[in-house]
Amino acid sequence: MARQPFIVDFLKNDKGGKIFVSILLVTMFVVPALNLLVPADSFFHVPTYTVTLLGKYLSYAMLAIALDLVWGYCGILSLGHAAFFALGGYAMGMYLMRQIGDRGVYGNTELPDFMVFLNWTELPWYWQGFDMFWFAMIMVILVPGLLALVFGWLAFRARVTGVYLSIITQALTYALLLAFFMNELGFGGNNGLTDFKDILGYDLQADTTRVSLFFLSALFLILTYFLCRFIITSKLGRVVVAIRDAEDRTRFIGYKVESFKLWIFVLSAMIAGVAGALFVPQVGIINPGEFSPLNSIELVVWVAIGGRATLYGAALGAVIVNYSKSYLTAAFPEVWLFALGGLFLLVTIFMPKGVIGLWNQMRLKLQGKKQPIAENKIE
């Protein structure tokens, strides 16, 4: 019984994935059409506001998948994944800042406004090159990847695991948060990077640009899903899960656990970076707040709510929580935290495997299949 090629396997066995990808494919084309082609006063018109919002959710969903890859499958609970997201975002933000050119408030051709403002005289070296799109895009992947590589190399080699690993990832993002808050670092301090004008020559405020960004977010999300699905259904995926469940055992049958962890961690960081890069032009700001440890914790919550180790579940969780947030902050601005907190509680108590887990459970029940009680000890 040889294993099937990836695409056959996907079509045959990945029911949830198929639904997930189809929904994305549909929205990917329908939403832009409804925005651009349907007149604004029509009932079917999708306002740009919604398009951008969806785009934001999708980039969050991508981030959630990235985390699910390392946490759900490899058992590395990273409480610092927002850092990679933010770094990708900053790389994109820097490109966008450079595109402003002399359209800043001070009309300085060389320096971004915040540098003029703090009497910087020349562009720091690490800003060089960011006026080129390709360079910035490489950085979007490279910077988070490198950070993950160095950090992961140190941590995995030293066999830091469990909560210890979680907490130092948190320390990492916290340190970056503080560092980026420092104005001297040259990333705009607390105000971050804002007031972007255009991307690749297209006006960021034009509907077409926004729609394209949304389209790209959906596209990248699908690609990410395929990539991750390919990985986890490969033998490497099984090794990774083996590491999660019995790390030592995996070593004793001859796998270099550190390398596997590092590989998956770096890949995940890169995906997070891309998600960040898609996020920034759509929300129009990147500031150190994105490094906040609480963001990373929330991210873990998205994944848990959707359902760990399911990929699309993570994406679903991201959308559910963020949509609830969008909705609740407008509908119940004064008490919405009760609702959100309550949601988290309910999900944990009544849906231990997340929304997708509940769905699967119901399906299994219908099919009357036997399922193991054994604890899924992920840590």
Added chain:
Amino acid sequence: MLSIKELNQFYGESHTLWDVSVDISQGSCICLMGRNGVGKTTLLQSIMGLLPIKSGSIEFNGTTISGKAAEVRAKLGIGYVPQGRDIFGQLTVEENLRVGLSVTGRHTRAIPEQIFELFPVLKDMLHRRGGDLSGGQQQQLAIGRALTLNPKILLLDEPTEGIQPNIVQQIGDIIIKLNEEQNITILLVEQKLPFARRVGKNFVIMDRGRNVAQGEMSDLSDKLVQQYLTV
């Protein structure tokens, strides 16, 4: 003293114990046998209250205990030595023994000398972490720990697994001693026939979650062995 009636147990959807009924009278020493995976451990855990049961009843000394929590059953006098020993790894040997004492309100008192008489190793290792002991030492600790509760019945799940021969003998002797001198009822899960024959007075054989044969140890025929204990 312990009577199990029509016990059914499920792991999720999978039906593991099927209408198991066993009667254990005061002072008996019953050996529970069966192939791997027939449900011996499951039965013991159900008696101890560590697994929820679907139907059936468990009575202990006349009271129904099937609805009671494990800790209550322990205090009523059911001692349990689990398969795999389950020592409190970070607690010292002494603390492992004190856990049992603490629930009976005697936690300030000294650990009964009797335990050290039975297992002199434990005395030497009193301040070593339980988790650091070798497998055999842990097994001894597990039995000792169960004894701190002053149990009326002792459930032993493969207590000789991984134990050196002379201690296996000792454990056999101890079980007999506990049973005969201190009148503790014994329910022993055992794979090794010689040991089972030596220690047990009665036997129960399980197969695929069912109680398929029982009787006095002398009645354990080769045929039964052939039928239920051979692969």
Added chain:
Amino acid sequence: MRRDKVFDFVEQKRLPFSGRRTVIPGEIDVTHGPILYLENISVSFDGFKALNDLTLYINDGELRCIIGPNGAGKTTMMDVITGKTRPDTGSAYFGQTMDLTRMSEYQIAHAGIGRKFQKPTIFPQHTIFENLELAMAADKRVWPTLFAKINTAQHEKIIEVMDTIGLTELCYERAAQLSHGQKQWLEIGMLLMQNPRVLLVDEPVAGMTHQEMDKTAELLKSLAGKHSVVVVEHDMDFVRSIASTVTVLHEGSVLAEGTMDEVQNNPKVIEVYLGE
């Protein structure tokens, strides 16, 4: 019978053992007979000596039983061989050339030492099939693993092993569902898949019925010759049924060594281990 140290330069060339090179089992130098050299090994935990100046050689293709009281250091010895525990002093060589104390766990596994743990450890969330597949001898680096495919030979091997361990029916069930004894078997199966030069088997028949025990004995005996097998076991019947040479450990060092009969009649062994 110390390990050959005549040519010091030979040793130099091999070190440090590079992580990138995959070691093919064939490279192991057994020209001097033994495949495992444990010399003067001591291990202590918080001052307690678990191994005390232990010296032990295992010959290529040999089936060796190691017995000894609980806490004698048998498991610790295996820990040292597989790189889980680093000895305080002493050396451990695999063949003439590989210094086990300098290799990491996965390198040792790669080099050809496989192990079954005292407490069965398997991958609970994987099916039986996958457990075996993971253990299978193959290129275990990251990228090759990502694109790995099972070929027919490998597939057959898995089927064969599954048959041997009697879990064919449960092939696609998750390992978490197995009972204790079944897990023992699965772990033995994984060991077979690894196809190592040396098998370290820690208490394989614990929790098995007598018949299963016989089956295991058969299996291990059939492996000897092509592989070296080191078995730790307390069940004397089992030991008797398989062993040619038996080593008795006590308090971290060798107490006696010889044939089963020799050992069995050794008064010291009787005193500390066998009993009447």
Added chain:
Amino acid sequence: MTLSSRKNIQILLSLIFIAMLSAGYSAAALADSIEPKTETSVAIVISFEVATASLTAGSYSDREQVIKKLYTVDDERVLPVLQQMLKSKLYYIKKTKQLVFIKKIDGSYKTTSILNNEDAGLFEKNKLKKVKVNNKLRRLLRGYIAQLGLKSTDDAVRKAAVKQLLKNINAETIAVLQVLDKKETNSSIKELVAAGVSIWNLSSNDKATQLASIKALSKSLVPEVKLKLQEIIEDTEDATIKKAAISSLKKIDSKISIFGFLENLVFGLSLGSVLLLIAVGLAITFGVMGVINMAHGELMMLGAYTTFVVQQMLPNHITASIFISIPLAFLVAGAFGVAIERFVIRYLYGRPLETLLATFGISLILQQLVRSVFGPTNQAVQTPAFMSGSLEINSIFAITYNRLYIFIFAIVVLLLLMLILKKTRLGLQVRAVSQNRTMAKAMGVKSEWVDAMTFGLGSGIAGVAGVALSQLTNVGPNLGQAYIIDSFMVVVFGGVGNLLGTFVGAMSLGVFNKFLEPWSGAVLAKILVLVFIILFIQKRPRGLFPKKGRGVED
């Protein structure tokens, strides 16, 4: 040069002039006649009644004149009036313009006349008006009070007075000091006086005296001494004096740097004790029970709010309120903890990560709860008298009382907790349950009860930590968020499940931080501490005090 400083110099010059003239005057007479004499020497002597009467009207500068006049009045009622005025406790009755001292009694004010200390009746606040003072007046008042205070029998008052005098040393102050010195018994005051005299002698024309006093000064840590020495080094042309001054200064500097080191150490330990307090409760709920308790911060917040509520109910017993708050906060936070455990956590044992999710939800709910009940703004929690101020070791080194008490408090809490875990039945059972829940149950341990109690204990301690925090920082809905990350950091750094580790971890992080801060700045220090933690964990992947033994890996 600004107007006011020019005036000061004028005053100074005239003082010196007078000093030279009146060398033979008795020192006591001088003491009464410093500063004001230069301006009021021509003024007629007025009575206390007349002087005070004009306090009720006019601008700040009018009042300044009145105070100056008042100071010259030789009347023992002057000092209390000045003191109360300084504390903004001098009022007058709007209707009668009668000046009074006030004392708050059940919402209204009991007044006593400043003239004869007789009862002037009970008034509502709006019937009274304060005699307002600003910083300038306060400074003036403090100076006068200091000089009047030299006669005080209270050591602290005298000390403050002497210190005040040291700020402006001249012939008269020296004369005053010398008189004081003869009667003075308190050694630390004597030291101050000696420093003052030596400083004065530095300006003498006799080189021997100068050198002697320079030498004498090398032992003094009074800040003015250092300034003076620096001045001499810059100004003097005499090489020997310069050399002596430099060597004295060096001695002082080396002492200062020792005390600087001590100061950093003390700062570090006190930061450490705060870290310890915020982490120690978590060391139970997270370290021992394995619950990733994101609501830990909010439980501290509940403790802080408890303090606030207690103070609201006992507005006149601030000191007592703190002592009442400690057990009460324990109970309140503990009760919340038990509730959280009973209604949420207990469904999640064996799923440690789910506890993160659930407690994160709880933390959001608790935050909003506090916001809805108490409002979104911070609440004022008062500092009891015994916790304000500082314990002065010498002129440059002091330990603030609140830090001192918090340090002691943290240690006490830690010790109690260790005792509970090591010596009590609950402690043993907690550890058993946390390691193997099923087996503990099979051993007869009421695991549910143990869980609830343990979580309650950890939460209660968080509450107690909140009481301490209320003395240091904001009491508001964000309190918890501000500390949660740090507390996890400390617990993990120390080694999960090890109280001693938590202690050592907290203290070393505190000290490390405080030694970095002076040269790296606060922001970078914090970052460096985090980087340090990251690197440290590489060396010790299970914290400072890891769990040991072979049981750990499996």
Added chain:
Amino acid sequence: AGNTIKVGVLHSLSGTMAISETTLKDTVLMMIEEQNKKGGLLGKKLEAVVVDPASNWPLFAEKARELLQKNKVDVVFGCWTSVSRKSVLPVFEELNGLLFYPVQYEGEESSKNVFYTGAAPNQQAIPAVDYLMNEIGVKRWVLAGTDYVYPRTTNKILEAYLKHKGVKAKDIMINYTPFGHSDWQSIVSDIKKFGSKGKKTAVVSTINGDANVPFYKELGNQGVSAENIPVVAFSVGEEELSGIDTKPLVGHLAAWNYFMSVDNKENAAFIKKWKTFIKDKNRVTNDPMEATYIGFNMWVKAVQKAKTTDVDAVEKAMIGIKTPNLTGGMAEMLPNHHLTKPVLIGEIQEDGQFDVVWETEGLVPGDAWSDHLPGSKDVVSDWVKLKCGNYNTKTKKCSGQNFK
């Protein structure tokens, strides 16, 4: 659209900024309620649309878009931190919305779509320093701030200003701390040491938000009294003080354009209204509330003047509008979208109120672009004549901000 005029309220009601911003939300609601009692505006009722951007900057942008595009509000009152304003600014410019920003800030901005009703640096910092220098005779300066843009800019401006006034570099100590800094032991000790050098020393504090409470507590405990080393703060108002035990702080200073303690009829009425509205007789008022009050009233007047809520018309009408402020003067909207304001220096009293000890003679016009920063010396803002928020008088160009 419809029968109501919609007023968006974009203040954080949760997260770190809720402490400050919730009050402003309530203020807007109070103003709306009152305006409706007066019969509304242009014959329509005002309707508040409250959202919670939760102290999260991307969420601010999202909510701004939601208010403008989905709820179609006619005006928005909102934001506190600079970053929140920066985050929503492009949205307001893109969708041509109208934002009233009620908090003192670092300046260096003037958008067509924003009216800045809080103080610019020249309406707070500089007068405060003047006061300390001239009235108190301060010679040595500690500029302590949280490390973000407002303190950085303000301190840059102040440093330039002090040096210009002849203060030597060694007499200026600058110190930055992270957000929410809570352990002030070392810094206060440093300040004490810096202040023990014989010259009169003062601290100019741009420490933000939550960090103030532990800072003042530490000051009190280490015995830094206002007479020795006064601290003048730009972010500490009545509301912040209501969360601190003020006994040890008496005499420390703050510079604002409004204090609750200012005694006049308008203020008394406002305070009374506020206390009834919020149903809490202990609640205080503060400067950003006054700025909201002024902004709201101005907007009402401008709408009445323009007879429409159309943003362009209202924007035009706004300039030159005068409404009474709460300190007895008139606030006027200048062509640079900033206000004229009096500057008051107050001393902290034991009851948590400020006592005004000094006041500028007349009103100070807000300056969007500081004259003390090299980058912005030459920039001016004028939305009437130049139609530009950042016109460079040297290059004669108006750049950026999407106005081509």
